[in-house]
Amino acid sequence: MPAIDLDRIAELARIELTPDSAAAFRADLERVLALVDRLQAVDTTGVAPMSHPLDLPQRLREDAVTEPDQRDALLALAPAAENGLYLVPKVIE
Amino acid sequence: MSAERLLTSSLRELAAALSEGRTRAEALADAALERAQSLQERLNAFITLTSEAARAAARAADERRRGGNVSLLSGIPLAHKDLFCTRGVRTTAASRMLAEFVPPYDAFVVERLAQAGAVSIGKTNLDEFAMGSANEHSHFGPCRNPWDTSRIAGGSSGGSAAAVAAGIVPVATGTDTGGSVRQPAAMCGVTGIKPSYGRVSRYGIIAYASSLDQAGVIARSAEDCALALTAIEGFDPRDSTSLDRPAEDHAAALAATDGRLDGLRLGLPREFFAVEGLDADVRRAVEAAARTYESLGARLVDVSLPRAELAIPAYYVIAPAEASSNLARYDGVRYGYRAPDYADLDDMYRKTRAQGFGDEVKRRILVGTYVLSHGYYDAYYLQAQKLRRLIAEDYRQAFDSCDLILAPTAPTTAWRLGEKDQDPVQEYLQDIYTIGANLAGLPALSHPCGFDAAGLPIGCQLIGPYLAETRLLLAAHAFQEKTDWHRQLPPL
Numbered sequence: 001m002p003a004i005d006l007d008r009i010a011e012l013a014r015i016e017l018t019p020d021s022a023a024a025f026r027a028d029l030e031r032v033l034a035l036v037d038r039l040q041a042v043d044t045t046g047v048a049p050m051s052h053p054l055d056l057p058q059r060l061r062e063d064a065v066t067e068p069d070q071r072d073a074l075l076a077l078a079p080a081a082e083n084g085l086y087l088v089p090k091v092i093e
Numbered sequence: 094m095s096a097e098r099l100l101t102s103s104l105r106e107l108a109a110a111l112s113e114g115r116t117r118a119e120a121l122a123d124a125a126l127e128r129a130q131s132l133q134e135r136l137n138a139f140i141t142l143t144s145e146a147a148r149a150a151a152r153a154a155d156e157r158r159r160g161g162n163v164s165l166l167s168g169i170p171l172a173h174k175d176l177f178c179t180r181g182v183r184t185t186a187a188s189r190m191l192a193e194f195v196p197p198y199d200a201f202v203v204e205r206l207a208q209a210g211a212v213s214i215g216k217t218n219l220d221e222f223a224m225g226s227a228n229e230h231s232h233f234g235p236c237r238n239p240w241d242t243s244r245i246a247g248g249s250s251g252g253s254a255a256a257v258a259a260g261i262v263p264v265a266t267g268t269d270t271g272g273s274v275r276q277p278a279a280m281c282g283v284t285g286i287k288p289s290y291g292r293v294s295r296y297g298i299i300a301y302a303s304s305l306d307q308a309g310v311i312a313r314s315a316e317d318c319a320l321a322l323t324a325i326e327g328f329d330p331r332d333s334t335s336l337d338r339p340a341e342d343h344a345a346a347l348a349a350t351d352g353r354l355d356g357l358r359l360g361l362p363r364e365f366f367a368v369e370g371l372d373a374d375v376r377r378a379v380e381a382a383a384r385t386y387e388s389l390g391a392r393l394v395d396v397s398l399p400r401a402e403l404a405i406p407a408y409y410v411i412a413p414a415e416a417s418s419n420l421a422r423y424d425g426v427r428y429g430y431r432a433p434d435y436a437d438l439d440d441m442y443r444k445t446r447a448q449g450f451g452d453e454v455k456r457r458i459l460v461g462t463y464v465l466s467h468g469y470y471d472a473y474y475l476q477a478q479k480l481r482r483l484i485a486e487d488y489r490q491a492f493d494s495c496d497l498i499l500a501p502t503a504p505t506t507a508w509r510l511g512e513k514d515q516d517p518v519q520e521y522l523q524d525i526y527t528i529g530a531n532l533a534g535l536p537a538l539s540h541p542c543g544f545d546a547a548g549l550p551i552g553c554q555l556i557g558p559y560l561a562e563t564r565l566l567l568a569a570h571a572f573q574e575k576t577d578w579h580r581q582l583p584p585l
Contacts, residue, residue, distance in 0.1 A: 013458050013459055013462040015447050015455055032518060035406055035409060036477070038402075042403065051478055058333060079425060079426070079428075080431070089438045089441055090438075
C-alpha cells in the first residue's frame with residue numbers, strides 16, 4: 001500500500017485538518033485501507049462493475065415544469081442570502 | 094386498559110381499541126410523549142420531540158374517526174429516524190451540519206404515514222448521516238440500549254429501535270444502507286425489515302450511499318412491520334430508482350396463512366457460521382431458531398456464499414465513495430452550518446466542513462475521496478464494484494437451492510458504549526452479516542430469537558430474493574406465533 005497523501009485528500013474533500021487530528025485520521029485511514037486492500041487479491045477478470053442493484057434504464061418524463069416556486073422558502077435556509085441571491089465570500093478581486 | 098399499557102400492544106390491538114372507543118389517538122399520543130420524555134435522559138432515543146404537532150395530528154385523527162372510514166394506522170403514534178425530512182420540523186441527521194435545518198418538505202415515507210393518519214411524536218437519534226453501527230457517532234450524544242443502558246442501541250437507526258423496544262411507540266421508521274435497520278433491531282430485541290432496493294421511495298431521505306440506501310420499519314412483530322411497510326411502499330416519480338409497482342398487502346398474506354411453513358427451504362450459509370468472532374450464545378440462539386423453523390415445516394439446507402467475507406471491504410469502498418460525493422453538497426452556502434470565521438471562499442468550505450462534520454463522517458469522506466482519486470479509482474472503486482457483482486451473483490446462486498437465507502443479524506450482542514470507538518475497523522467488522530443484502534439490493538429482516546448469558550437480545554436474520562418481502566414476513570410471523578422472544582420487555 002502506498003503512503004497516503006493525506007493533505008491532498010483533505011484538500012480534495014475540502015476538510016481542514018488540524019495537525020493533531022491529521023495524525024489520528026492518518027492512522028484510521030491506514031487501518032481502513034488495510035481492510036479494503038483485501039479486494040486486490042480477487043481475480044475479477046471479465047466481471048462487469050455493478051454500480052447499482054437495479055439494471056434498469058433511467059426513466060424519462062415530459063419536459064415540463066413540475067416543481068412549485070419555493071424560492072423564498074429555500075433561500076430562507078441559507079446562512080447568508082440577500083435580494084434573492086446566496087451570499088458567499090468574494091471570489092473575484 | 095391504560096393508554097400506556099396499549100403502547101406495548103400490537104397495531105391491530107391498538108386499532109381495535111381506537112375503533113371501539115376504548116382509547117383515543119390523543120390519549121395514545123400523550124402516553125407516548127410522556128414515556129418518551131420520562132426515558133429521554135436514560136436512553137437519549139430522541140433528538141426532537143414534537144409534542145404540539147403530535148397532539149394536533151392526534152386530535153385530527155380522532156376527528157376523522159368520528160367522520161367514519163379511517164385506515165388501520167390512523168391515530169397510531171410513531172417516530173421517524175431523524176434522517177427523514179419533515180416539513181417544519183428540524184431534521185438534523187444527528188449532525189452539527191444540519192442541527193438547525195428545517196426542511197420545507199416531507200419525505201415520501203413521512204408523507205405516506207401522515208396520510209394514513211399515523212401520528213409522529215418526534216425524530217429519533219442515529220449515527221451522524223447514518224454512518225455507524227452503534228449510534229455512538231451522534232452530535233446529540235449516543236443512544237442507549239433499553240436492555241442495559243451502559244450498552245449501545247446499535248446503529249445507525251438506534252433511536253428508532255430503542256424507542257420501539259422501550260414501549261414508547263409501537264413502530265418507527267429507519268433506513269438501512271449496510272444493516273442500519275436490522276442490526277439495531279437485533280441489539281434492542283425488536284423486529285425490523287429492510288425491503289428490496291427500490292421498494293420504498295428515497296425521496297426526502299438525507300442521502301448517505303445512494304445505491305445502497307433503503308427505508309424500512311422497526312416494530313415489535315413481523316405482523317406490525319407488515320402493516321407499516323405496506324403503507325410506505327409504492328411508486329414515487331420523485332425517486333429515480335423507485336420501482337413502478339403497487340404496494341403489496343403483506344399483512345393480508347399473513348392473516349391468510351395457517352402458521353405452517355411446509356416445504357420452505359431455509360438456506361444456512363456455511364461461511365456465515367464459520368465467521369471468526371461469532372459469539373457462542375448468538376450461534377446457539379440462531380441455530381435454535383433454525384430448529385424452530387424446522388418444527389414449523391421448513392427444511393434446512395446448506396448453502397454457500399463463497400465471497401461473504403469480501404462484502405465488508407467492498408462495502409467500505411463503495412459506501413464511502415458514494416458518501417464523499419453525496420456530502421459534497423454541505424458547503425455552507427445553500428443550507429446548514431457555516432463556519433463563523435474564514436479568509437476566503439475555499440477557507441469557508443474547509444472550515445465549515447471541519448466544524449460541521451463529526452469524526453466518523455470525516456473518515457468516510459476521506460476514504461471515499463481517496464478511493465475515487467486519480468490513480469486509485471480502478472484499484473479500489475472499480476474493483477469493489479466488480480466484487481459487488483460477484484457477491485450479488487453468490488446470493489442469486491444460493492437462492493437456486495433455498496427460498497430464504499437464515500443467518501445471525503450480527504456476530505455479537507450489544508457491546509458497551511466506548512468499547513469499539515477507538516478503531517473504526519472493529520465497528521465495521523460487525524456488519525459482516527447485513528451488508529450483503531444491501532450490495533445485492535435484497536430484502537432482509539431481523540427478529541428476536543433469544544438472549545445471551547448477560548440477558549441481551551439476539552437477532553435472527555432472514556434474507557430473501559428480490560421482492561420476496563411477503564415471504565420473509567410470513568416466515569417471521571410463523572416463528573413469532575410459535576415463540577415469545579418478541580414479547581419480552583426490557584427492565585426499564
